Amino acid sequence: MDLIWDGIREAARLWWAGDGEIIEITLRTLAISSAATAIALLIGIPTGAVLALRRFWGRGLIVAAVNTGMGMPPVVIGLLVALILWRTGPLGDLNLIYTPTAMVVAQLLLSLPLVVGFSLASIQSVNPRLIGQMWAMGANRWQVLWLLVRETRLGLLAAVMAGFGAAISEVGASMQVGGNLAGETRVLTTATVLETGRGNFEVAIALSLVLVVLAFLVNLVLTAVQQRRPVT
Amino acid sequence: MNGPGDAHLEIRDLVVQRGGVTVLEIDSLDIPRGLVTVMIGPNGSGKSTLLGALQLVLHPSSGSLMLDGEPMDADPVGTRRRMAAAFQEPLLLSMSVQSNVELPLRLRGVDRRRRRELAEHWLERFGIGSLARRHARQLSGGEAQRVSLARAFASQPEVLLLDEPFAGVDAPTREGLLEDFAEIVSEARPTTVLVTHDRDEALRLGDHAALLIGGGLRQTGRPSEVFDRPADRDVAEFVGMENVWSGQRSESGMYRAAGVRLASTAKSVALGAPALICVRPERIVLMREAEGEGNLLRSVVRTVRPRGPIMRADLTSGRLTLTADVPVTAWDELGVSIGDEVTARISADDIHVIEDSD
Numbered sequence: 001m002d003l004i005w006d007g008i009r010e011a012a013r014l015w016w017a018g019d020g021e022i023i024e025i026t027l028r029t030l031a032i033s034s035a036a037t038a039i040a041l042l043i044g045i046p047t048g049a050v051l052a053l054r055r056f057w058g059r060g061l062i063v064a065a066v067n068t069g070m071g072m073p074p075v076v077i078g079l080l081v082a083l084i085l086w087r088t089g090p091l092g093d094l095n096l097i098y099t100p101t102a103m104v105v106a107q108l109l110l111s112l113p114l115v116v117g118f119s120l121a122s123i124q125s126v127n128p129r130l131i132g133q134m135w136a137m138g139a140n141r142w143q144v145l146w147l148l149v150r151e152t153r154l155g156l157l158a159a160v161m162a163g164f165g166a167a168i169s170e171v172g173a174s175m176q177v178g179g180n181l182a183g184e185t186r187v188l189t190t191a192t193v194l195e196t197g198r199g200n201f202e203v204a205i206a207l208s209l210v211l212v213v214l215a216f217l218v219n220l221v222l223t224a225v226q227q228r229r230p231v232t
Numbered sequence: 233m234n235g236p237g238d239a240h241l242e243i244r245d246l247v248v249q250r251g252g253v254t255v256l257e258i259d260s261l262d263i264p265r266g267l268v269t270v271m272i273g274p275n276g277s278g279k280s281t282l283l284g285a286l287q288l289v290l291h292p293s294s295g296s297l298m299l300d301g302e303p304m305d306a307d308p309v310g311t312r313r314r315m316a317a318a319f320q321e322p323l324l325l326s327m328s329v330q331s332n333v334e335l336p337l338r339l340r341g342v343d344r345r346r347r348r349e350l351a352e353h354w355l356e357r358f359g360i361g362s363l364a365r366r367h368a369r370q371l372s373g374g375e376a377q378r379v380s381l382a383r384a385f386a387s388q389p390e391v392l393l394l395d396e397p398f399a400g401v402d403a404p405t406r407e408g409l410l411e412d413f414a415e416i417v418s419e420a421r422p423t424t425v426l427v428t429h430d431r432d433e434a435l436r437l438g439d440h441a442a443l444l445i446g447g448g449l450r451q452t453g454r455p456s457e458v459f460d461r462p463a464d465r466d467v468a469e470f471v472g473m474e475n476v477w478s479g480q481r482s483e484s485g486m487y488r489a490a491g492v493r494l495a496s497t498a499k500s501v502a503l504g505a506p507a508l509i510c511v512r513p514e515r516i517v518l519m520r521e522a523e524g525e526g527n528l529l530r531s532v533v534r535t536v537r538p539r540g541p542i543m544r545a546d547l548t549s550g551r552l553t554l555t556a557d558v559p560v561t562a563w564d565e566l567g568v569s570i571g572d573e574v575t576a577r578i579s580a581d582d583i584h585v586i587e588d589s590d
Binding site for chain 2: 127129130132133135136137138139140143147150151
């Protein structure tokens with residue numbers, strides 16, 4: 001018990017003192033996971049919409065792949081991205097391995113299936129006749145997509161939460177493609193693993209609490225938006 | 233050109249197939265400008281399919297659809313922006329009433345002030361100005377349908393496509409809505425295609441009617457003509473022509489069916505030619521004693537069943553079976569019951585004759 005209490009006390013002290021490293025790691029974590037989630041949304045929502053609204057050859061295969069991707073172990077994604085970005089790999093010349101960009105790519109691949117899957121499910125639940133009415137009102141393709149996003153915003157916010165949650169909480173892939181380099185690719189999860197391994201439990205607890213609070217705050221904001229009663 | 237009544241929409245050699253089966257086939261149909269064309273027909277006759285094709289959401293296998301002489305599918309979004317649609321379901325989006333009505337204008341890039349102005353005008357016009365700030369999910373069925381129609385009119389469409397917009401509304405609400413709609417449509421005069429299977433609606437709102445059966449166009453004309461002068465047996469059955477007797481022309485203006493002689497002013501068929509003799513049930517007048525002009529048939533009341541504000545009576549006159557619709561008050565005054573003898577009077581003008589091709 002003492003170990004835990006000491007850890008929490010140390011965490012509070014580190015926060016209070018405004019520990020530079022923790023702030024830096026927190027900001028990097030937020031930046032990498034937010035970038036991955038944002039790209040996942042940009043690609044995932046239109047992809048989900050197309051899968052929900054169109055019937056084409058190979059659609060079933062793509063949906064099955066998306067569903068598989070929703071439960072894909074992060075280490076597999078990490079391995080895949082590492083192999084591609086490795087110096088001798090197909091994209092080795094880009095020199096991206098062990099960079100934040102590589103971590104964004106890995107987190108993107110983890111959260112993308114979740115965003116596509118959630119978007120597909122929410123857009124598919126829209127009354128097809130309502131979509132017909134959107135076309136009948138004179139909407140073009142992008143306006144129909146905008147109206148669908150608006151109409152399914154509750155489901156899509158769940159997609160944002162799931163996507164961001166998967167990105168920020170992931171550790172294996174970030175280790176594999178980021179390398180946990182201090183000042184460069186160290187994020188809250190990888191730092192926590194490192195400090196736990198070193199026996200620095202108070203720092204590990206401090207980092208974990210930051211991670212939990214961060215995830216909670218982001219989801220608190222999203223939930224507030226999701227549950228707000230629409231007025232316009 | 234471009235005057236009221238000329239062809240605003242032209243449908244030529246249209247074929248729509250689903251799963252390899254032809255569900256709609258129309259050689260030629262013109263929708264007149266500024267008038268209400270009612271599209272009538274039984275379920276599965278292709279009415280809604282035609283409306284879907286006109287909205288460019290269903291793709292025909294062949295044929296052409298023209299708006300003002302231009303192919304409608306050349307610029308689908310541009311064409312749809314000249315039209316508006318309302319359906320049996322109000323299909324409102326999850327936003328306020330005002331935003332719903334403004335939405336088609338917003339999609340067309342109309343500025344905020346003009347959008348507001350038009351939305352307020354049409355909400356007032358449909359008697360729901362006070363609901364502007366209400367969320368669409370908080371409306372009753374009748375209110376939601378008014379919003380849906382206000383939204384359709386707010387975009388100031390040249391063409392209005394309506395698929396049974398009054399069918400899902402309860403009877404008293406429907407009456408008021410029909411009244412308001414009739415007034416508004418006669419003022420705004422968009423070219424309107426109204427799909428309905430309601431005779432009352434068709435007669436009340438329609439300037440022109442097109443009747444579809446089994447995916448084919450069977451009759452066009454004024455709604456009263458289609459209902460009173462059906463072109464064939466199928467149309468007669470659909471329009472509620474309860475009395476369709478097989479007979480033949482016996483002499484000039486006289487027909488014979490089941491041994492009963494009937495005089496008719498209908499356009500004649502060849503002497504001796506088989507004919508279908510049709511009378512609408514509400515055109516048969518029942519009397520205790522024979523009086524007045526026309527065909528007077530002594531008949532026996534066989535069955536009577538109430539149907540809302542009317543009583544439907546089945547009678548026999550010799551071998552001829554008749555069905556008559558009598559208003560409840562008139563029935564009460566008549567004071568007859570099953571087995572009683574009455575006289576059924578049918579005016580010669582109310583007998584419609586079709587050449588029997590079967």
